[in-house]
Amino acid sequence: MNVKIGTCWIVVGLAAGAVPFLAGCGNRGQTSTPKPKTVAIQNCGSDTMVNLAQMWSEAYKKAAPDVSVEVGGGGSGVGIRDLMQGIVDIANASRKMKESERAQTKKNTGKEPVEWIVGYDAMAIYVHKDNPVKQLSIEQLARIYGEGGDVDKWSQLGIDMKTIGASDEIVRVSRQNSSGTYFFFREHVLDKKDFKLGSRDMSGSKDVVELVGRTPGAIGYSGMGYRTDEVKFVPIVGKDGSAYEPSLANVVAGTYSLARPLHMYTLGQPTGHIKKYIDWVLSADGQAIVKDSGYVPVAAAEGK
8 A cells, every 4th residue: 555654655565563363263262473563764755766765675674674664755855854844764865955954854853964975876967869969068058957048959059850850949858846856956057046947847767767768859867877778878078178978987086077975864863773774775785786776885986
């Protein structure tokens, strides 16, 4: 069944401690041994991180069978709001908490939020696999997406879409404003200016990539772990004038302009099962899953 925890939808099954009552002659006078109860950790937030979080949850179940990490998405803003209200144990976020959010969390719960960097992502710029674009600069992206931006057609960037039989119009695919990826793009590409009206705003990272993959003239942004065979990365021009794709090597080298940390937030210093889970996420086993998911482990990104 689906259960709504705060503003996050989480899929759960029958509680581990629930034992159905079976009536019947053969059971009279018999007692069953109760199953041990499962401790549930509520983990909600970043859509960029939701696939990674689900992989962590599944792997951790093998390491700690008595703990169920229940994962929900909805966006970084949703996870942070639920943490502010004390509804979830861990908020996933692809952006940092704002000072106002930190203050409201302390006011609501009496606890300071604690930040844990659990990996790194390169926010990728996606186009259809047949799009002939070779590279883009941050300034060109701002002209495409930003309010007042003057680029609405591929030909304005010197790109001939007739070669693939597509329209010259740029179809801008974006995220809803509860997304940490939206917030990061607005801050690091648009220099905190507003987005141009008319984009197709998707609720999830996967949705962005799927729409771009179906639309030859589209461009979108999402975590690099969501790449499919129907899309390709657009290399971004760096400070040295060379263009770089999002990759583990380029994040580690600091050459990709749109790299960012992935965060978990807890209410105060975690204890008990929550601490054990955070420790495991940061362990070699947890960080191997970060790499397998297409993201960058903490140690690699920080040169440890």
